[in-house]
Amino acid sequence: MSELAANIDLAPLADQVDEISTRLILNGVATLCPTDFERLSQAAAALGSCSPVADAAHRIAEGIAAALSLPIAEQTRIASSGLMELRRLVDEPAANKQSTAPESSRAQPETSSGIPASSSQSNSLAEDEGLIREFIAESSEHLAAIDNQLLVLEKDNSAAETLNTIFRGFHTIKGLAGFFEFTEIQSLAHEVETLLDLARTAQLTVTPAVVDVLLESTDVVRHELAAIAQRLAGETPSPTQVDAALLERIRQAASGEASCLGPASTAIPPAEEPTAIGPALQERRAGDAISIRIDTLKLDQLMDMVGELVIAQTLISHNPALGSVSDARLQRNLTQFARITSDVQRITTSMRMVPIGIQFNKTARLVRDLARRAGKQVAFEATGETTELDKTIAEELSDPLLHMVRNSIDHGIESAEERIALGKDPTAHIRISACHQSGQIVVSLSDDGRGLDREKILAKARQNGLIEQNGPPLSDNEIFQLIFEAGFSTANTITDISGRGVGMDVVRRHVQKLRGRIDIQSTAGQGTTFSIKLPLTLALIDGLVVVVGQQRYIVPIFALREMFRPTPEMLSTVQGTGEMAMVRGALMPIVRLHRRFGVEPRTTNLTEGTLIVAESSGRPFCLFVDDLIGKQEIVIKSLGPRFKNVAGVAGCAILGDGRVGLILEIDGIFKGRAS
Amino acid sequence: MQTTTSLLTTQPAILPDMNKRAGKYLIFNLGVEEFGTEVLKVREIMGLQDITSIPQVPLYVKGVINLRGKVIPVIDLRLKFGLEPQEYTPRTCIVVMRTRQADEDLMIGLVVDGVVEVLNLMASDIEDTPDFGPGVATPYLTGMAKVKGRVKILLDIDQVLSGNELQGLSALLQ
Numbered sequence: 016m017s018e019l020a021a022n023i024d025l026a027p028l029a030d031q032v033d034e035i036s037t038r039l040i041l042n043g044v045a046t047l048c049p050t051d052f053e054r055l056s057q058a059a060a061a062l063g064s065c066s067p068v069a070d071a072a073h074r075i076a077e078g079i080a081a082a083l084s085l086p087i088a089e090q091t092r093i094a095s096s097g098l099m100e101l102r103r104l105v106d107e108p109a110a111n112k113q114s115t116a117p118e119s120s121r122a123q124p125e126t127s128s129g130i131p132a133s134s135s136q137s138n139s140l141a142e143d144e145g146l147i148r149e150f151i152a153e154s155s156e157h158l159a160a161i162d163n164q165l166l167v168l169e170k171d172n173s174a175a176e177t178l179n180t181i182f183r184g185f186h187t188i189k190g191l192a193g194f195f196e197f198t199e200i201q202s203l204a205h206e207v208e209t210l211l212d213l214a215r216t217a218q219l220t221v222t223p224a225v226v227d228v229l230l231e232s233t234d235v236v237r238h239e240l241a242a243i244a245q246r247l248a249g250e251t252p253s254p255t256q257v258d259a260a261l262l263e264r265i266r267q268a269a270s271g272e273a274s275c276l277g278p279a280s281t282a283i284p285p286a287e288e289p290t291a292i293g294p295a296l297q298e299r300r301a302g303d304a305i306s307i308r309i310d311t312l313k314l315d316q317l318m319d320m321v322g323e324l325v326i327a328q329t330l331i332s333h334n335p336a337l338g339s340v341s342d343a344r345l346q347r348n349l350t351q352f353a354r355i356t357s358d359v360q361r362i363t364t365s366m367r368m369v370p371i372g373i374q375f376n377k378t379a380r381l382v383r384d385l386a387r388r389a390g391k392q393v394a395f396e397a398t399g400e401t402t403e404l405d406k407t408i409a410e411e412l413s414d415p416l417l418h419m420v421r422n423s424i425d426h427g428i429e430s431a432e433e434r435i436a437l438g439k440d441p442t443a444h445i446r447i448s449a450c451h452q453s454g455q456i457v458v459s460l461s462d463d464g465r466g467l468d469r470e471k472i473l474a475k476a477r478q479n480g481l482i483e484q485n486g487p488p489l490s491d492n493e494i495f496q497l498i499f500e501a502g503f504s505t506a507n508t509i510t511d512i513s514g515r516g517v518g519m520d521v522v523r524r525h526v527q528k529l530r531g532r533i534d535i536q537s538t539a540g541q542g543t544t545f546s547i548k549l550p551l552t553l554a555l556i557d558g559l560v561v562v563v564g565q566q567r568y569i570v571p572i573f574a575l576r577e578m579f580r581p582t583p584e585m586l587s588t589v590q591g592t593g594e595m596a597m598v599r600g601a602l603m604p605i606v607r608l609h610r611r612f613g614v615e616p617r618t619t620n621l622t623e624g625t626l627i628v629a630e631s632s633g634r635p636f637c638l639f640v641d642d643l644i645g646k647q648e649i650v651i652k653s654l655g656p657r658f659k660n661v662a663g664v665a666g667c668a669i670l671g672d673g674r675v676g677l678i679l680e681i682d683g684i685f686k687g688r689a690s
Numbered sequence: 691m692q693t694t695t696s697l698l699t700t701q702p703a704i705l706p707d708m709n710k711r712a713g714k715y716l717i718f719n720l721g722v723e724e725f726g727t728e729v730l731k732v733r734e735i736m737g738l739q740d741i742t743s744i745p746q747v748p749l750y751v752k753g754v755i756n757l758r759g760k761v762i763p764v765i766d767l768r769l770k771f772g773l774e775p776q777e778y779t780p781r782t783c784i785v786v787m788r789t790r791q792a793d794e795d796l797m798i799g800l801v802v803d804g805v806v807e808v809l810n811l812m813a814s815d816i817e818d819t820p821d822f823g824p825g826v827a828t829p830y831l832t833g834m835a836k837v838k839g840r841v842k843i844l845l846d847i848d849q850v851l852s853g854n855e856l857q858g859l860s861a862l863l864q
Binding site for chain 1: 743758762794
């Protein structure tokens with residue numbers, strides 16, 4: 016069938032079919048005669064390999080001739096069902112050509128939702144903006160699922176259920192795109208469906224080349240969705256990527272001519288094996304639950320309100336007047352109230368939680384693509400996909416993961432030959448895992464490549480002036496942290512994938528934005544592990560409430576190392592660099608919070624207050640405050656647009672007594688200490 | 691009827707403006723001076739409470755307070771208008787207003803010496819702001835009202851808060 020589409024223009028046949036059906040509708044069946052169909056049959060035969068149409072037309076001509084004695088209604092039924100069959104035969108291949116010749120908009124795939132795909136792309140999107148946004152969201156989800164399933168398919172090309180899932184995904188997208196008249200997506204999805212159908216009916220073997228084409232298609236559909244979103248936002252959309260060449264490649268893949276592939280894949284040396292995917296990914300969709308879509312804005316509002324509820328509840332239960340009340344019923348009700356409040360808070364928080372597996376699927380895809388491009392053999396394993404975390408954090412994770420994977424594949428993992436020479440398994444392994452650990456989520460990405468080169472990093476850092484030539488010796492972790500500095504790259508060559516030294520800098524910035532931290536363990540010759548520790552949610556943090564004068568401040572626990580009241584012998588004043596404290600053999604600068612923020616402290620004597628050891632970009636320093644109040648779980652609030660750029664303040668929180676406390680941003684406080 | 695028509699033709703620009711100015715005003719005082727602001731924009735009036743100060747902001751920005759779970763900025767109107775600072779008294783209160791700044795509704799608290807009353811002002815009670823001469827910028831004054839021999843200065847609160855000072859504030863915070 017696809018050969019038909021490639022070679023023959025069926026438009027004359029379609030015209031004939033149209034003409035016959037018009038006569039049937041306008042003048043009734045009596046005006047039709049078998050010769051009409053015979054003429055069509057001859058025309059079809061004359062066009063060459065169009066035998067199905069010729070055969071069908073001939074058969075229908077005979078059917079009508081035989082039915083001449085039957086009642087009119089019966090004759091009409093036979094004629095119209097015959098015409099429908101003919102139209103399907105004629106239109107289906109024509110529809111495949113539709114995007115190469117968009118003016119033949121009459122051609123319409125019979126399998127689509129049945130709404131004509133007019134080429135009027137510029138239909139007023141604004142009218143059903145909500146619907147279209149939902150279409151984009153839903154299609155994106157389908158695409159993510161398809162990507163995931165494709166990788167499974169590549170590993171096991173006979174998995175019927177996997178094929179079906181992919182098929183269903185594309186089918187839904189096609190149907191929806193047809194409904195909204197996004198003809199590019201529709202025709203692309205249709206083409207892919209044809210390909211998948213062949214694979215489903217075992218007429219085509221799924222080779223890595225086929226998967227490549229399919230993955231490319233998902234990327235193009237994504238691009239189209241982005242373009243639609245751009246149009247909705249009133250921007251000029253980027254030009255469509257659905258072109259004849261792509262559709263042609265899909266058709267070629269469908270007809271088994273996989274040797275001639277698209278530009279993206281021709282660059283790949285055909286030597287390597289397909290990349291392996293963690294088996295756990297395959298079963299992921301089993302636990303799909305019933306769900307509804309909710310606007311995240313509403314969820315955020317709910318979170319806010321629940322935050323208020325918790326504060327209100329705390330205010331009530333801490334009201335001093337309650338101390339003198341001995342009514343048992345009131346006490347019981349208050350306890351009940353507290354319990355319900357904390358349940359509501361827990362459930363609300365969990366509503367924003369999504370399994371991290373979605374990000375892992377993206378990473379799996381990335382590993383596969385990058386490994387192929389770098390010509391390295393890489394197996395990918397994922398564990399802990401069901402670990403849940405805040406949706407925003409999960410989404411923000413994709414950039415750091417991308418850069419870390421790039422770094423691993425480009426710098427970390429050796430080529431297969433090198434690995435064999437080193438006595439390693441020629442297939443490298445990249446493992447990604449997630450788990451909950453003491454109220455945080457830990458995502459680690461490890462490879463079994465060559466590991467970080469301590470000396471090379473040191474040399475490069477000295478060269479770039481990041482550390483002093485004859486500075487104090489640094490620990491491994493301190494040295495490894497250097498790779499996160501902007502513009503730092505030890506790669507000898509800049510490749511397409513990495514080496515420009517922007518990647519790891521981005522990783523750290525993202526992780527810090529999410530109030531997390533990143534650590535590196537690396538053993539030369541055995542590999543590198545990046546561990547990212549992140550809070551479970553952005554709405555709550557654990558904080559230490561401290562006092563300076565009348566003001567309360569909150570120090571996020573993740574930035575804290577320890578706190579103590581200094582003794583006079585720990586303190587020293589270094590000429591030109593200000594006050595220092597000696598903590599277990601290390602000298603740390605002291606930053607006085609009252610001076611930094613210009614508030615009246617209770618005491619200016621260091622030995623009468625408390626020093627908090629915090630960390631700014633890996634460098635510890637002491638923060639001087641009056642006193643500590645205690646650790647609290649805190650609902651973070653924004654200070655609003657007016658105060659969003661105050662250095663040293665990350666936001667605020669309403670404390671248990673209803674007052675507002677500022678959340679300190681440790682980096683900002685340390686960096687601005689001189690002023 | 692005749693007079694109205696002639697008014698319309700001779701002063702077309704001023705009449706709708708005058709009508710717009712009529713309405714209910716919350717009158718508060720800073721020292722001996724009385725100010726009025728549209729009552730529709732006032733959300734609530736609350737006693738003084740603990741204000742959390744924010745570092746690196748102009749003196750007149752007192753900080754933020756918790757208004758039933760919302761964190762809103764508080765501005766000392768005395769300092770904002772360049773008047774002498776004064777000790778807060780039991781009469782001192784915070785007027786919480788809804789203002790519109792850069793296409794965004796924003797709640798803001800104003801510390802004033804005391805709230806006097808709510809007045810219903812007719813268009814005829816309100817006069818245009820006199821020209822105070824060069825060097826006195828009065829874009830946030832909508833007019834002056836004379837009631838029972840006393841002058842109330844009417845403020846356009848959006849202008850008071852969106853003036854260059856606050857823009858300067860954002861620049862300062864960058």
